[in-house]
Amino acid sequence: MKSRQWLMAALCAIIPVRWAAAHHSTAMFEWGTEKTLSGTIEKYQWTQPHTFIWIVVPDTSGGTREWGLEGMSPSWLGRRGWGLHSLNPGDKVRLVYYPLKDGRPGGFYVRVITPDGKTLEALPTRN
Amino acid sequence: MGRASLNLGCLMMLCAAALSACGANNASPAAAESSSSSASAPPSKPASPYLALATLPDWGGVWDVTFGPPQPGAAPPGQPKLTPAYQKQWDQYQALNKKQKGLNFVSEVASCIPPGLPQSMTEPYPIEFLFTPGRVTILIETYGVTRRIYTDGSTLPESPDPSFQGTSVGHWEGDTLVVETAGILPETSPLNGINGHSDKLHITERIALVNPDTLQITTTRTDPGVFLEPYTTTTDYKRHRDWKIMEYVCEQNNHDSLDSTGNAAFSLKHTPGG
Numbered sequence: 001m002k003s004r005q006w007l008m009a010a011l012c013a014i015i016p017v018r019w020a021a022a023h024h025s026t027a028m029f030e031w032g033t034e035k036t037l038s039g040t041i042e043k044y045q046w047t048q049p050h051t052f053i054w055i056v057v058p059d060t061s062g063g064t065r066e067w068g069l070e071g072m073s074p075s076w077l078g079r080r081g082w083g084l085h086s087l088n089p090g091d092k093v094r095l096v097y098y099p100l101k102d103g104r105p106g107g108f109y110v111r112v113i114t115p116d117g118k119t120l121e122a123l124p125t126r127n
Numbered sequence: 128m129g130r131a132s133l134n135l136g137c138l139m140m141l142c143a144a145a146l147s148a149c150g151a152n153n154a155s156p157a158a159a160e161s162s163s164s165s166a167s168a169p170p171s172k173p174a175s176p177y178l179a180l181a182t183l184p185d186w187g188g189v190w191d192v193t194f195g196p197p198q199p200g201a202a203p204p205g206q207p208k209l210t211p212a213y214q215k216q217w218d219q220y221q222a223l224n225k226k227q228k229g230l231n232f233v234s235e236v237a238s239c240i241p242p243g244l245p246q247s248m249t250e251p252y253p254i255e256f257l258f259t260p261g262r263v264t265i266l267i268e269t270y271g272v273t274r275r276i277y278t279d280g281s282t283l284p285e286s287p288d289p290s291f292q293g294t295s296v297g298h299w300e301g302d303t304l305v306v307e308t309a310g311i312l313p314e315t316s317p318l319n320g321i322n323g324h325s326d327k328l329h330i331t332e333r334i335a336l337v338n339p340d341t342l343q344i345t346t347t348r349t350d351p352g353v354f355l356e357p358y359t360t361t362t363d364y365k366r367h368r369d370w371k372i373m374e375y376v377c378e379q380n381n382h383d384s385l386d387s388t389g390n391a392a393f394s395l396k397h398t399p400g401g
Contacts, residue, residue, distance in 0.1 A: 027391035028383070045401030047380035049239070052401070068395045070382055075252055075268055075373040106395050124251075 029098045029108045037067060038094045044087035046074050053087060053095070053109055069097050069109040071122050082120060091115050176260035184302040184335075189253040189268075189372055190342050190364035208355040213321055220320035238384050239377035241270035243291040243315025244308055245330050245346045249362055255372050263297055263304060271375045276306050283309050289326065291315060303335040317348050318358065325352030340366040 039057035051071040059065045071077065074084075087093065092115055097107040112120045209217055241247060248254065250269035257264040261279030266272075276297040287294035287310030297306040308330040311317075317324045328350040337343045347359040380400040386392040 028393040043401075045380055045398070047398075047401040048375050049377045049379070049381055050383075052380060052382070052398075054397070068382075070393075073252070073375070075375060078373065079367075079370055100393060104395060106393065 026098075026108065028101055030101055031098050031108075033098055034096050034110060035099050035107070036094060036096055039064075039067070039092070041087050041089055041091040041093060042066065043089060046084045048075070049073050051077060051082075053112075055093070055095070057105075065105055067105040067107075069095070069107050071109045077122060080121070082122070086120060087112065087114070179260065180258050183258050183299070186256040186258075186336070186342065188366045188368035189255045189370045190366055191253040191370075192249050192251065193341075193363045193365050207318060207321075207358040209321075210351075210353060210355060213353045216322060217320050224320070239270075239381055241272055241291055241377075243311050244274070244293050245332070245348065246316050246319070247272050247274075247292060248332075248344065248346070252375070253367065253370060253372060254364070263306075266372055268372045268375050270377055276304075278304075283307060286310070289313065293330070303333055306330075306332040306334065308332070317350065317353060318360075321353060324350050327351060328353070337363070342366065 037055065037057050039055040041053065042056050043052075043054040045052040045054075051074060053067075053069040053071065055067050055069065056064045057067055074082075077086075094113040096110045096112075098110060099107040110121075110123050112122065114120060207217065242250070247267055247269070248265075250267065252268040254268065255266040257266065261277065263276040263278055265274040265276065267274065272292060274292045274295060276295040278297045278299065281296050283294060283296055289310050289312045291312055293308040293311035295306050295308040297304050299305075309328070310326075311324070311328050311330070313326055313328075314323055316322050317328055317330075328348065331347040331349070333345045335343060342364045343361060344364070345359060345361045347357050348354060349357045380398050382394045382396075382398075384392045384394070
């Protein structure tokens with residue numbers, strides 16, 4: 001991860017070009033590397049241009065840590081079975097995400113397994 | 128334009144004839160007798176230009192880009208032939224793209240600056256067409272963009288003020304809408320991998336149904352500052368009659384941005400939205 005981060009930094013230093021993208025950048029995530037988290041939903045933001053999950057996750061020292069996970073927009077998710085109340089504060093969920101490259105507690109959520117065992121997919125299958 | 132104008136003319140004539148017939152019927156002997164001061168037929172209502180819209184193809188519903196292979200018969204895009212400076216950009220982009228598994232990279236859109244034409248037409252959220260007399264309007268969900276295409280016979284101005292979506296005029300060739308656009312802001316991207324262009328960028332779009340629920344847009348970019356020859360791509364859109372365009376306010380809860388070095392930044396600060 002570090003070497004890739006260095007590579008990107010080096011390339012950006014050499015090439016001060018801001019690349020065109022189809023939509024918001026995914027460059028800050030380890031896109032395609034699936035990681036899993038289990039915790040309690042603190043807040044679900046059904047907002048544009050991205051939905052956002054705030055989740056409290058037990059850490060290894062017996063405490064908890066808050067994670068923030070960006071997701072697709074309500075317009076995209078809403079057409080595929082998600083809604084404003086798909087996740088609610090207090091829900092205990094497991095989720096799959098692509099982590100931030102810089103190691104902070106955040107990423108992009110890929111799918112969520114809700115308390116009733118239902119899996120909600122949150123990305124196009126082409127990804 | 129030819130066909131639409133012809134149809135408009137026919138409809139107006141038919142309508143005028145129908146209204147005139149109606150007027151004659153209304154001027155019944157009883158009515159004429161009861162009002163000596165208004166012996167003539169009531170003034171007929173002018174034919175509505177909206178009647179002509181009935182002859183246009185059905186592009187109802189909303190349209191979502193399909194990222195699959197093009198329809199049979201559609202040629203895959205070749206490599207663009209570029210001027211040296213843009214070729215260098217393109218090569219650097221391809222090299223990065225290979226390393227990053229084909230993913231997108233940092234750009235101004237991370238900071239909620241919308242893409243310009245033609246990139247605005249291939250976002251991962253749907254678009255919608257509205258037909259009104261003398262105009263086709265395209266509503267693009269992503270960034271809430273509106274494109275106004277004047278089909279009233281207007282020609283492109285000599286030097287339109289630059290804007291993200293440019294200035295567009297269009298005409299109908301049968302069931303194909305042909306759109307010409309100029310005046311696109313030079314800092315926008317004409318193609319993934321190319322950043323910026325000259326003030327001569329001209330976009331031609333040919334838009335038509337290729338089957339009942341697939342709309343195809345063939346987009347040709349002409350800009351002597353960037354392309355050594357016009358570069359054409361083809362995009363298919365799938366119809367969703369039951370979808371509705373939703374609101375998209377990029378600034379509502381955007382955690383993505385560009386930092387001062389041009390790298391992607393991501394904020395983990397709480398925001399009040401949602």
